[in-house]
Amino acid sequence: MKPARFDYYAPQSTDEALSLLSQHGDDAKVLAGGQSLMPLMAMRLARPPVVVDINRISALEHITSADGGGINIGALTRQRSVELSDVVAQRFPMLSAMVPHIGHFQIRNRGTVGGSIAHADPSAEWPAFAMASDAQIVLSSSTGSREVDAGDFFVTYFTTAAETGEMVTEVRLPGSGAGWGWGFEEVCRRHGDFAMTGAFTRVHLDNNGACDDSRIVIFGVGGTPVRIESAESVLRGSNGEMQSLEQVAAAVSEALDPDSDIHASALYRKEVSGVMARRALVGAFRRARGEEN
Numbered sequence: 001m002k003p004a005r006f007d008y009y010a011p012q013s014t015d016e017a018l019s020l021l022s023q024h025g026d027d028a029k030v031l032a033g034g035q036s037l038m039p040l041m042a043m044r045l046a047r048p049p050v051v052v053d054i055n056r057i058s059a060l061e062h063i064t065s066a067d068g069g070g071i072n073i074g075a076l077t078r079q080r081s082v083e084l085s086d087v088v089a090q091r092f093p094m095l096s097a098m099v100p101h102i103g104h105f106q107i108r109n110r111g112t113v114g115g116s117i118a119h120a121d122p123s124a125e126w127p128a129f130a131m132a133s134d135a136q137i138v139l140s141s142s143t144g145s146r147e148v149d150a151g152d153f154f155v156t157y158f159t160t161a162a163e164t165g166e167m168v169t170e171v172r173l174p175g176s177g178a179g180w181g182w183g184f185e186e187v188c189r190r191h192g193d194f195a196m197t198g199a200f201t202r203v204h205l206d207n208n209g210a211c212d213d214s215r216i217v218i219f220g221v222g223g224t225p226v227r228i229e230s231a232e233s234v235l236r237g238s239n240g241e242m243q244s245l246e247q248v249a250a251a252v253s254e255a256l257d258p259d260s261d262i263h264a265s266a267l268y269r270k271e272v273s274g275v276m277a278r279r280a281l282v283g284a285f286r287r288a289r290g291e292e293n
């Protein structure tokens with residue numbers, strides 16, 4: 001099918017794009033990589049009267065180092081640029097490990113960081129990664145910009161804290177300092193499919209090798225990624241021994257109330273999420289101890 005009729009604008013600057021979004025309000029949709037929006041429009045599941053194509057705004061395409069080991073990624077940066085970036089590999093190896101799991105390289109060549117974040121698909125990797133990394137999402141409008149913590153940004157299925165007239169302009173990843181390790185695991189039927197469930201974990205070890213801080217975020221199990229603080233509490237004080245990781249896995253499964261769909265039952269998602277968390281934590285402890293990159 002072909003999309004319903006729409007007015008098309010191709011602004012050359014962020015200010016021009018934001019002024020168009022302010023002018024057209026809820027009628028306008030941003031077009032970034034088009035990997036999700038165009039199929040929805042072609043199937044007429046989305047019928048925006050106005051499309052604001054941001055692909056000519058080069059200022060929105062960047063990966064820059066920030067103080068304290070962080071990086072800032074412009075909304076229009078392609079997934080593939082993140083995958084191939086040296087600074088990302090050096091500062092955020094969890095991100096380098098994650099990006100190849102997003103669809104296929106043809107999709108990553110066009111699909112953007114801001115598009116994945118704004119689309120807020122609960123089975124997508126970026127929202128969960130952002131939450132596990134304590135990222136801030138920059139939302140801009142014609143009247144200014146604000147930073148929203150990733151934990152507050154994702155509201156429910158395909159819905160974010162962005163208000164009418166706002167656009168994602170940057171994703172800011174803070175550096176985490178020494179003593180942290182990461183782990184990422186997901187399960188899907190075929191490589192490149194959306195995950196049925198997955199886990200991003202980060203652990204910080206004290207001088208005795210015991211966990212004193214962590215993030216455990218599961219995705220594909222509801223309307224948004226879920227940070228499971230009850231499981232993080234169970235992990236506190238653990239040296240990563242299997243018995244304690246089994247207890248954490250049980251706490252993860254216990255905390256979840258996922259849906260069933262054609263890809264997996266709720267029970268499968270509940271059980272396997274715990275397994276994903278446990279496996280990701282094994283990797284996180286190894287990396288925190290310096291046994292793995």
Ligand SMILES: Cc1cc2nc3c(=O)[nH]c(=O)nc-3n(C[C@H](O)[C@H](O)[C@H](O)COP(=O)(O)OP(=O)(O)OC[C@H]3O[C@@H](n4cnc5c(N)ncnc54)[C@H](O)[C@@H]3O)c2cc1C
Pocket residue numbers: 029030031032033034035036037038075076101102103104107110111112113114115116118119121123124125126166167168169192193194195
């Ligand atoms: C076959 C296939 C497999 C895929 N597999 C995966 C996968 O495994 N994991 C995964 O995470 N994703 C997957 N995707 C989705 C892909 O990552 C998309 O690129 C991404 O979800 C949307 O990014 P985009 O730049 O293409 O956004 P678009 O399609 O251009 O836009 C998507 C939505 O976000 C809005 N939007 C875009 N940019 C902004 C912005 N800067 N500010 C505000 N709103 C904005 C649009 O208005 C629209 O509502 C897959 C897609 C396809 C087609």
